[in-house]
Amino acid sequence: MPTIDVSYKDLCNLIGKKLSAEELENAVLYAKGEIDSIDNDAIKIDIKDTNRPDLWSAEGICREIRGRVTKDVGLPDYSVGKSSVVVNVDKKVSKVRSLTVCAVVKKLKMNENILSQMIQLQEKVSGTFGRNRKEVAIGVYDLNKITPPIKYTTVKPDGIKFVPLEFKDKLTPREILNKHPKGKEFGHLLKDCEEYPIFIDSANNVLSLPPIINSDYTGKVTEKTTDLFIECSGFRLKFLLPALNTIVAALADRGGKLETVKIVYPDTVLNTPDFTPKKTFVDVDYVNKISGLNLNGKKICQLLERARYKTILKGKRIELLYPAYRQDIMHKRDVVEDVIISFGYNKIEPLMPKLPVIGSESELEIFSNKISEVLIGLGLQEIMSYTLTSKKNLFEKMNLKNKRIVEIENPVSMNRGVFRSWVLPSLLEFLSKNKHVDYPQNIFEIGDAVNIDEKRETGTVNERKLAVVLTDNTIGYEEISSHLDALMKNLGIDYKLRATEHGSFIPGRVAKILINNNSIGIIGEINPLVLERWNLEKPVAGFEMSIDMLKVYK
Amino acid sequence: MILMYRLTQEAEKYLEQGTPERKLIELLNNGSIPINEAKNKIDNFSIALGWAKRNGWVIIKNGLLKLVKKPESFEQENALRDIKNNKKVDERLIKILLGRKLIEEVKETVVVKARKQIKKKITKLTPELIKTGLWREIDLKPYNVEVVGKKIHIGKRQPYNQFLSSVRQKLVELGFKEMTGPLIETEFWNFDALYQPQNHSARDWTDTYQLKYPKRGSLPRKKIVERVKAAHENGWTTGSSGWGYKWDPDKAAKLMPRAHGTCLSARCLAHNVEIPGKYFSIARCFRPDIIDATHLLEFNQVEGIVIDPDLTFRDLLGILKMFAIEFADAEKIKFYGDYYPFTEPSVQLSAKHPKLGWIEFGGAGIFREELTKPLGVDVPVIAWGLGIDRLAMFKLGIKDIRYLFAQNLKWLREKEVI
Numbered sequence: 025m026p027t028i029d030v031s032y033k034d035l036c037n038l039i040g041k042k043l044s045a046e047e048l049e050n051a052v053l054y055a056k057g058e059i060d061s062i063d064n065d066a067i068k069i070d071i072k073d074t075n076r077p078d079l080w081s082a083e084g085i086c087r088e089i090r091g092r093v094t095k096d097v098g099l100p101d102y103s104v105g106k107s108s109v110v111v112n113v114d115k116k117v118s119k120v121r122s123l124t125v126c127a128v129v130k131k132l133k134m135n136e137n138i139l140s141q142m143i144q145l146q147e148k149v150s151g152t153f154g155r156n157r158k159e160v161a162i163g164v165y166d167l168n169k170i171t172p173p174i175k176y177t178t179v180k181p182d183g184i185k186f187v188p189l190e191f192k193d194k195l196t197p198r199e200i201l202n203k204h205p206k207g208k209e210f211g212h213l214l215k216d217c218e219e220y221p222i223f224i225d226s227a228n229n230v231l232s233l234p235p236i237i238n239s240d241y242t243g244k245v246t247e248k249t250t251d252l253f254i255e256c257s258g259f260r261l262k263f264l265l266p267a268l269n270t271i272v273a274a275l276a277d278r279g280g281k282l283e284t285v286k287i288v289y290p291d292t293v294l295n296t297p298d299f300t301p302k303k304t305f306v307d308v309d310y311v312n313k314i315s316g317l318n319l320n321g322k323k324i325c326q327l328l329e330r331a332r333y334k335t336i337l338k339g340k341r342i343e344l345l346y347p348a349y350r351q352d353i354m355h356k357r358d359v360v361e362d363v364i365i366s367f368g369y370n371k372i373e374p375l376m377p378k379l380p381v382i383g384s385e386s387e388l389e390i391f392s393n394k395i396s397e398v399l400i401g402l403g404l405q406e407i408m409s410y411t412l413t414s415k416k417n418l419f420e421k422m423n424l425k426n427k428r429i430v431e432i433e434n435p436v437s438m439n440r441g442v443f444r445s446w447v448l449p450s451l452l453e454f455l456s457k458n459k460h461v462d463y464p465q466n467i468f469e470i471g472d473a474v475n476i477d478e479k480r481e482t483g484t485v486n487e488r489k490l491a492v493v494l495t496d497n498t499i500g501y502e503e504i505s506s507h508l509d510a511l512m513k514n515l516g517i518d519y520k521l522r523a524t525e526h527g528s529f530i531p532g533r534v535a536k537i538l539i540n541n542n543s544i545g546i547i548g549e550i551n552p553l554v555l556e557r558w559n560l561e562k563p564v565a566g567f568e569m570s571i572d573m574l575k576v577y578k
Numbered sequence: 579m580i581l582m583y584r585l586t587q588e589a590e591k592y593l594e595q596g597t598p599e600r601k602l603i604e605l606l607n608n609g610s611i612p613i614n615e616a617k618n619k620i621d622n623f624s625i626a627l628g629w630a631k632r633n634g635w636v637i638i639k640n641g642l643l644k645l646v647k648k649p650e651s652f653e654q655e656n657a658l659r660d661i662k663n664n665k666k667v668d669e670r671l672i673k674i675l676l677g678r679k680l681i682e683e684v685k686e687t688v689v690v691k692a693r694k695q696i697k698k699k700i701t702k703l704t705p706e707l708i709k710t711g712l713w714r715e716i717d718l719k720p721y722n723v724e725v726v727g728k729k730i731h732i733g734k735r736q737p738y739n740q741f742l743s744s745v746r747q748k749l750v751e752l753g754f755k756e757m758t759g760p761l762i763e764t765e766f767w768n769f770d771a772l773y774q775p776q777n778h779s780a781r782d783w784t785d786t787y788q789l790k791y792p793k794r795g796s797l798p799r800k801k802i803v804e805r806v807k808a809a810h811e812n813g814w815t816t817g818s819s820g821w822g823y824k825w826d827p828d829k830a831a832k833l834m835p836r837a838h839g840t841c842l843s844a845r846c847l848a849h850n851v852e853i854p855g856k857y858f859s860i861a862r863c864f865r866p867d868i869i870d871a872t873h874l875l876e877f878n879q880v881e882g883i884v885i886d887p888d889l890t891f892r893d894l895l896g897i898l899k900m901f902a903i904e905f906a907d908a909e910k911i912k913f914y915g916d917y918y919p920f921t922e923p924s925v926q927l928s929a930k931h932p933k934l935g936w937i938e939f940g941g942a943g944i945f946r947e948e949l950t951k952p953l954g955v956d957v958p959v960i961a962w963g964l965g966i967d968r969l970a971m972f973k974l975g976i977k978d979i980r981y982l983f984a985q986n987l988k989w990l991r992e993k994e995v996i
Contacts, residue, residue, distance in 0.1 A: 056917065073915070073916075075917060075919070152779070155777070155782075159777075313890065315890060315891045315892075316890025316891050316892035354819040354820065354821075355816065355817060355948065357944075360923060361915075361923035361924070364891060365915055369895075369913035369914065369925060370912060372895055374892060374899045376897070376899075377884065377888075377889060377893040379854040379884070379886055381852070381854055383750035383752060383753045383754045383755055384750060384756065385746060385750050386756040389746065389756065393743070400734055400735065403733040405734060405990055405991065406735045407984075407987075408983055408984075409983065410876050411761065412876060428791065430789065430791065431791045433783075433787070433789055435787075436866045436867070436868060436875060437869075443761065443762070443835070457985050458985075458986070458987040458988070461988045465987060474762060480760075480795075481795050481796050482764060483792035483795045483833055484761075486760050486761055486762075
């Protein structure tokens with residue numbers, strides 16, 4: 025969720041109306057915004073919509089607010105003149121960063137607010153919408169320092185030298201990737217490229233090395249700059265066109281004059297920016313069916329005009345034109361949301377649907393609760409652990425051989441890199457963290473473990489497990505089997521114990537828990553080797569069994 | 579060796595009220611009476627008659643009971659009194675009384691134990707002191723009754739789990755059915771079926787876990803897969819433009835730890851969902867956040883769906899409002915616009931909690947048609963989620979979210995039941 029820094033004064037100027045803090049708080053709702061903080065003139069606004077880059081600037085927010093609180097409704101007017109600037113695209117870029125779209129903005133009366141909003145918007149659009157410059161990298165240049173036509177081509181890593189932004193010396197692209205902070209941050213986007221993309225003008229001045237860095241000469245924009253050349257580079261027009269329109273619309277809102285750039289590809293020609301409004305339609309009945317607002321066509325048109333649509337009501341259908349910077353509208357549902365936003369969420373009377381349905385808990389939860397109840401009756405403390413753990417905890421510390429379990433490729437910590445295949449290690453981990461606490465310590469956990477099951481859709485199976493441990497100065501098999509017996513008797517389940525072997529338990533003091541000759545778990549005294557590995561100093565006895573299987577026999 | 583005898587309950591009663599034979603003699607003092615009448619007036623009549631006859635005190639003649647020799651005293655009663663007062667009693671009488679089960683032997687050990695326990699002031703009242711009656715000879719030391727005894731650690735639920743149970747209970751009361759599902763999901767159910775495009779930033783590996791093993795699961799039945807693919811690529815028959823890219827079934831088959839509970843709603847919609855229907859899940863979810871006071875690698879998400887042909891955005895607001903009142907005791911509520919790739923329109927609810935002030939409490943939206951139609955559902959589906967962790971922390975009185983999974987036994991033991 026993008027957080028946008030704006031100036032209170034600037035915001036009110038753009039809206040054309042002085043709003044109180046409270047009025048502003050309600051007004052930003054129209055831009056799906058929520059005020060995060062106000063510190064004198066500095067306001068932070070969270071914009072909830074991650075799919076609307078056009079809202080991520082003071083200009084974009086005010087465009088939405090103006091439609092609702094002033095008479096500035098309907099399609100915003102973005103007329104685009106024609107510049108003489110041409111960009112020639114070399115076919116070599118198709119291998120590295122295939123597309124660019126460009127624009128010219130003239131006669132800007134640049135100031136601190138315009139500049140800081142432009143930089144912020146550029147960062148948010150290429151960062152969030154442009155997937156950290158992978159899909160969209162944006163360059164903004166001082167047009168008066170450029171000699172068109174411009175060439176978008178490629179160079180060898182050491183094939184050219186220029187001074188990158190914020191640097192004093194000339195560097196090769198390879199050096200920039202190694203030395204410049206932006207090169208280090210975004211260099212991976214050019215990994216494995218034999219040649220790097222580059223914008224260069226007719227006077228052989230480098231504009232930029234996209235998607236890394238502008239040149240210091242052409243790419244430095246200050247409060248004195250009046251005319252801009254803007255380019256967006258990437259791979260898909262679907263991302264590039266809305267990104268470009270978002271940037272230049274904001275500058276047009278500040279009084280800049282937009283002009284097109286002719287981009288000559290080997291096989292086609294593009295003229296951008298293109299502000300031809302987009303077309304769609306919505307039916308009055310559909311709006312009402314989804315919103316529940318029961319509005320007439322005229323009212324819906326009014327609300328959509330405030331959301332900056334142009335509307336033509338034809339009977340029960342509304343034909344719509346909407347601004348070219350909107351790339352989020354893919355279904356009539358999206359239009360309905362704009363109707364609701366204009367209407368005001370907090371002006372809608374909530375309804376409570378009355379449906380003839382009955383609630384129920386999952387059977388596994390009901391059964392798990394029964395087991396908890398018995399164990400609590402036995403005086404045990406329930407605990408809850410993470411399902412993520414380490415192989416060391418599951419196997420090595422438990423004196424078992426590793427087996428195939430569910431493993432995470434990108435764990436945050438090595439201690440939480442696998443899903444637990446059983447629960448008993450979680451309880452020993454718990455005991456190891458509470459050695460200084462009063463004994464006896466009798467605890468249990470009912471929780472999920474995950475194991476491999478290739479036959480299933482998810483390649484794995486969830487298993488609901490119960491694990492119990494008792495520890496004190498003297499504790500042993502007799503106590504733990506009494507606890508198991510009390511549980512089983514109270515659940516009304518017949519079971520048997522059969523001697524077995526298990527690395528985690530003391531030989532001769534471990535048994536399988538059997539129901540109808542099927543093993544559903546294990547019980548015994550924990551092997552002192554295991555106790556040592558957990559750094560435990562008192563004997564521990566415990567059992568673990570499958571609640572899913574127990575439930576089958578219940 | 580037998581040292582002492584003790585009166586039985588029956589004997590104690592006789593000492594208080596008189597033996598049955600004494601009662602019979604006292605009755606006959608006023609003259610002979612029919613045997614049947616005597617039987618009705620005397621408890622334990624057969625015992626009384628037996629002893630009166632054996633001692634030659636009475637005879638029976640023509641159905642009448644007649645006193646022939648008035649006893650001077652009742653030696654058995656006297657003997658009982660003597661035994662009680664620890665006086666020596668004739669062996670003959672001891673035998674009779676043992677035979678009548680009016681006295682019993684008190685073994686030496688008990689007596690010795692009891693004798694040993696006799697001191698001027700005694701702390702503990704023991705079974706021996708009670709059985710031998712020796713408690714009469716001692717003083718029980720008074721305690722400082724204002725001091726509380728030793729700490730007892732009771733068995734109880736884990737507080738966060740208990741909180742989750744109360745949420746579950748409440749949702750069931752509100753008419754919701756519980757959904758469950760696997761912790762490891764295919765990307766298909768976690769993302770694709772929810773109309774989240776394959777190049778969406780939420781699907782980056784910085785935002786979700788990927789699995790090293792196992793890597794791939796399988797896709798559901800062909801019909802669903804083809805519709806989902808079409809919805810992503812061109813909107814299918816939903817009237818949407820779709821996301822406009824080439825959908826990759828290989829990516830959809832990849833496995834991942836579920837990142838939200840919404841995959842359970844998708845599965846529910848695709849598998850014989852009831853219409854109308856209300857469903858919920860309390861799902862353990864996984865995201866690669868750094869663990870700190872406000873973030874956990876694993877968390878529980880409470881969410882669900884409501885399905886009915888007549889549902890509108892107003893019902894969605896109504897459902898959120900109900901949750902705010904039922905769960906957060908909300909005094910006031912406020913709605914904000916919100917965005918999820920899978921719902922449109924979407925809304926977020928803030929609730930004014932009496933103690934916590936304004937909290938972001940829930941989010942909801944109507945599932946996009948690009949999501950519901952491919953899963954075979956052609957009516958509005960309201961999807962909702964509740965932010966319960968702030969409430970849980972408030973109920974548990976904790977400031978650090980890590981205490982939801984507290985590994986501190988002392989804290990668990992001392993935490994009052996919520």
